[in-house]
Amino acid sequence: MRDTRAFKLSAIKGDNHLKIDINYSAATANISIDPSKLVPSEFLSSMKKCLGYAxxxxxxxxxxxxxGGLESYEYELYLKSLIERLMRKPVCFHEKPDNKDIPCIKLVGLDKPSLEASYIVEGETRAKNWAEMPPNILGxxxxxxxxxxxxxELNLSCEVLTWEDLKxxxxxLSCAVGQNKRNSYLVVLRESQVDSILKKKERKKVALIGKGICFDTGGLSIKTGNYMRGMKFDMSGSALVASIFFALSKAGFSEEKELIALLPVSENLVGSESIKVDSxxxxxxxxxxxxxNTDAEGxxxxxxxxxxxxxxxGASELITIATLTxxxxxxxxxxxxGAWTTLESQWKELSEAAEYAGEHLWRMPLDEYYLxxxxxxxxxxxxxxxxGAGGSSRAATFLSEFREGKDYIHLDIANTSNTEGKNQVGLAPLFKTLYFYIKGVKKD
Incomplete structure (x- = not known):
């Protein structure tokens, strides 16, 4: 059983990097830090250890x-957003809540909280909440x-193509997925004209595309047994893309990349008008x-x-994120x-963003063999x-056939989008990775 007292945690400069010394009688702890070795993901690991003690x-x-080592903004961001994700349940950063089982972490001496850190945490929370909503409420x-x-509300450009427009x-393909209820959409979010005008130089157009299947029965290739459980999370990609776009709109869009967000939204249901296998x-x-297979709809x-x-x-780089396979x-x-990229330079930049974000990516093969x-x-x-062998790489290679020769990144989060078991919780995976890939990693 973890100690319920409030422990005071301080950082000290030392060579024994990230070693934690706890004085249980005094309810204090010190973390030894070598600034030359510290990266955000390591700081996250040390905080995870602390939460295991108290x-x-x-x-x-x-x-x-x-x-030193990290900026105030970085410490705040990783404390607030990554700890909450690691705990896979809420964390209080203010007064102790009535629910004594919720961890409470107060940042004593934080005079001016970072607005950008707040926008990122707010965005992650929004993505999680959307993904967790029951499908009868959030279709x-x-x-x-x-x-x-x-x-x-944010004065952003939003174009909605309905099922009829898409038809x-x-x-x-999109209309076939939502054919039963005529409820397929394509939402296109763009920066406001003012934002675009303020960016003086020409920027690279990047399209961030998130799968938005608000519920997936599998269609006529119906999911059997318990495989339909948790299919409300099949729109996690769109929830992430929209939330990242909104966070960037508040923090300020990239000086190097013009972001376009696309949400292909639908529901894959069973009915008399379901698309048939062999069509x-x-x-x-x-x-x-x-x-x-109608269950390969994403x-x-x-x-x-x-x-x-x-x-x-006119996007020159395409990024898809999806609970795909x-x-x-x-x-x-x-x-x-899982991550697939057409260019080595993309993978280098993406993996740097993931390391900075403290999130985990593994590069997978994008090869015509899978076609x-x-x-x-x-x-x-x-x-x-x-x-089913090589199914994830096969799906990524299928998508690559539609990139029109553009640079391409695909991210499969079907295994990381939520916790499993009796308490299914959305995790907003790769939110910060994509945020910093687009915005740019903060460097000295």
Missing amino acids: LNWEVDFPSFTKI STQFVKEVSELAK KKGFE VLRSYSGKSVEIT RLVLAEAMTYAAKDL GAIKYALGSKYS EELRSNIADLKNSAAT
């Missing part, structure tokens, strides 16, 4: 910032409404797709959003999210293969 902490904030129409209202434009559809790109809506971002919106869990477990099982006799591609 539930409540009063952190001597100035003692950390005086030693695709309600989710689109909430995103649109937030965009309006007219030739988005056969052949023509995608917005012009490529035809044979539907061999790649369909993402593929058309990618084409739209590249062709119609069950196979990624078998490949990586529940700690590392062999997706070749069709009656269409350009199948949406799923007969074998």
